[in-house]
Amino acid sequence: MALTTPDSGPLALPPGERTVENPLGLFARPRTKTGWRSWVSTVDHKKIGIMYGAAAMFFFLIGGIEALIIRLQLAAPDGKLVSADLYNQLFTMHGTTMVFLVVMPIGAAFMNYLIPLQVGARDVAFPRLNAFGFWSFLCGGIVLNSAWLLGGGADGGWFNYAPNNGVTYSPTHGIDFWNMGLLITGIASLTGAINLIVTCLNMRAPGMTLMKMPVFTWMGLVTQFLLLFAIPVLTAAQFLLMFDRLFNANFFRVESGADPLLWENLFWIFGHPEVYIMILPAFGVVSEVIPVFSRKPIFGYQFMVFSGIAIGFMGWGVWAHHMFVSGIGPISVAAFSVSTMFIAVPTGVKILNWLATMWGGKLRLTTAMLFAIGLVGMFTIGGLSGVTHAVAPSDTQQTDTYYIVAHFHYVLFGGAFLGFLGGMYFWWPKAFGYMLHEGFGKLHFWLILIGFNLTFGPMHILGLQGMPRRTYTYKDGYGFNFWNMVSTIGAFTIAASMLIFAFNILYSWRKAKAAKLSVPADPWDGRSLEWMVASPTPAHNFDEIPVVRTLDDFWHRKYGENEAGKLVRIAATEDVIQDGSNTDVHLPSPSYWPLVLAAGLPFIAWGLIFNLWLCVLGGAMVIAALYGWVMEPSVDDEAPHDHGDDHDGGDHGDDEAAAEIEDAEPSGEAEEALVD
Amino acid sequence: MTEIGLTPAEAQAAALEQASGARIAATEADGHITSTGLTNEKLGMWVFLGSECLLFGGLISTYLLYKHNNQAGGPLPHELYDIPFTSISSFVLLMSSLTMVLAVGAAARGDGPKLRTWLLTTALLGSVFISGQVYEFQSFVKEGMGFTTNSASSAFYTLTGFHGVHVTVGIIMLISVAVLSWRGRIPKERAESVEIVGLYWHFVDVVWIIIFTVVYLIK
Secondary structure, three states: OOOOOOOOOOOOOOOOOOOOOOHHHOOOOOOOOOHHHHHHOOOOHHHHHHHHHHHHHHHHHHHHHHHHHHHHHHOOOOOOOOOHHHHHHHHHHHHHHHHHHHHHHHHHHHHHHHHHHHHOOOOOOOHHHHHHHHHHHHHHHHHHHHOOOOOOOOOOOOOOOOOOOOOOOOOOOHHHHHHHHHHHHHHHHHHHHHHHHHHHHHOOOOOOOHHHOOHHHHHHHHHHHHHHHHHHHHHHHHHHHHHHHHHOOOOOOHHHOOOHHHHHHHHHHHHHHHHHHHHHHHHHHHHHHHHHHHOOOOOOHHHHHHHHHHHHHHHHHOHHHHHHHHOOOHHHHHHHHHHHHHHHHHHHHHHHHHHHHHOOOOOOOOHHHHHHHHHHHHHHHHHHHHHHHHOHHHHHHHOOEHHHHHHHHHHHHHHHHHHHHHHHHHHHHHHHOOOOOHHHHHHHHHHHHHHHHHHHHHHHHHHHHOOEOOOOOOOOOOOOHHHHHHHHHHHHHHHHHHHHHHHHHHHHHHHHHHOOOOOOOOOOOOOOHHHHOOOOOOOOOOOOOOOOOOOOHHHHHHEEEOOOOOEEEOOOHHHHOOOOOOOOOOOOOOOOHHHHHHHHHHHHHHHHHOOHHHHHHHHHHHHHHHHHHHHOOOOOOOOOOOOOOOOHHHOOHHHHHHHHHHHHOOOOOHHHHHHO | OHHHOOOHHHHHHHHHHOOOOOOOOOEOOOOOEOOOOOOHHHHHHHHHHHHHHHHHHHHHHHHHHHOOOOOOOOOOHHHHOOHHHHHHHHHHHHHHHHHHHHHHHHHHHOOHHHHHHHHHHHHHHHHHHHHHHHHHHHHHHHOOOOOOOOHHHHHHHHHHHHHHHHHHHHHHHHHHHHHHHHOOOOOHHHOHHHHHHHHHHHHHHHHHHHHHHHHHHOO
């Protein structure tokens, strides 16, 4: 039986050695499979994915309330709802929350849940590291938002430009919380990136070559590589800022002759890849949804994959287009102008391929499909306004106006967020075992589409009229009144549509529970491997690891071509799915250590801000958790399991086939997989 | 197997059909299959080290930007460098890579005593390097260049300090592995754990070669 993890990881106990019952005398190894303990100790990539999604929606509520307060303040001229200082904190925390605690973790939720399923694995490469990633993301979010209770949030914008981010200009602790919180979520991103890259490269099912991976998984892989290389740059910048603010270093203090452009460069070297970190997973979601509801394979699979990789590479060469007005010189401006226009090409390829996939397809306009089409439309508008920023003379007029705000909300809300909502409608039955109501879903879609365009469309006009960003109020008679009111109405329309979404979740769940409805494994007639397993996904994912022969392997198990080249069904769906009945699988055992390790980090953060003794407490937790973790085998031999003891007897055809493939091809070259 | 409509024979045929393109994985000693043939742990360490490059890249760039910047007063780092002293401590750190290789070799042979000897030697050489760094920092502070003196000094201490912390973490890992080996937990078939620690150690050494060249030798 193929194990999810080898029971002899390099530093774990040898197989058969008894687990220490209470490592470090703290607590027994968790064994429960239900209740809250099963969630806090889980190492299951599906539960972790769901927790990422739930936490992100919670932070969406916080960030959304901040946005609504901003829109109420700006609804009419001379708004008096909040002070200028509080307004600065609100837009800073709104931006930071939406980027780091909403869009990124929703992407992480989808990638955690789906990548192992789509490559045909039973879990990620490092299940406990995955749990640690989630908990440190949550702890980072808590540290960031604890600022509201401990003296006020960060107030320098989500990018916190120097020298405004120094203690001279921002004397409260807000930016320290911002700094510490994002350093901790950075740890989450780094561990997540290592985990999912290794999963994609190393844990694919037999026959699943790189060029047979679904587009979502490919976009996830590119995203994780971007995270891997972008996050440490932000981490370096944030350490410098921390040393400046807490230990009087001289990195960003202009009075000591420091160069404020250092922060701006480091931040945007991270910040521009970050843009693609947020949008590529949503591109992946749409690339899965559109083929299924068009009943056609994705148009130009290779082009889709390579344009994603091209975006990943070129995303590193465009950062200074955020800095056209900072005086970087004509050569830099020209070079970054050109590279920014150029990056629109692979993005345009993707738009074209989605349209070509739908062209001539047998469209089913489900809620998920509507959201996917919504992304294609709204992202195109945002992408086009982005190209106008690439033209440096035009950009110098637009910089720091509402035109920029309109642009990035069209790509991040109209692009990433709509795509993710579509993904939720699409994969909801797979994750939770019930369908979301389509009627309410479509209402949700139309309301959010109208609300979104009402909110952010007028901002183009306001920006071109000259309304500056980050301004807490405006005077009557500037001509800003009407469109600001429209925008505020739109914002509340979005809020109403999200309430409908919440109601839909509850309503559909109640209905499914009352009628004892169960969802088939493959409700949408899907194409990729996750539709092959029962809904909701059983803990062990696959009863037998499938042998993959083609792209969209699951589809080709159901459908073939007749002599005339027409699509014909060759097998009933019930015959090709797995019913989740195999209980003969060893899974990595739950553990509390990832949670303990992550829980130590906020104490270190608060300690650095308030009192170094707290750091001692946090550091002790971290060290104890690290050693507890290393000494604990990833598979608990003592765990009561519901499977037979004869593991060898549990071997099935696919595993034998896998072994035979090895015999046939004992070694291969990584290059071959790329060429294939 | 029948559930998914494949007999072993069909599966094998499918496998052979794509055998040219598919690289299905070597098998490790414990029978765990991976797609690349590398273990997850080793691949994970390589990926992590890729990320570390960018962390040090950011810090080295910061130093290069500020190395002549003492507008806040005080001496510049390169006015104070004691190149012969740092060369010796650099040599000590480089030699620790050699002893690390010997440790990895001993682990692969399952030679516990030699493994522990070389691991502890590596840790000792690393500690000598760190002691040298502490001494160097102290003498710089005495000569009037503290962490907060000017932008150049902040950048210097941050870059070399980050490297020093990495070496220290490496020393802790080496001692931990030595203790595990002493308790019989690094048998021959798990020699890879030593190799993974070795990867980290060599990386930290390579970073020092860059720092020594860029920071100390180039004016």
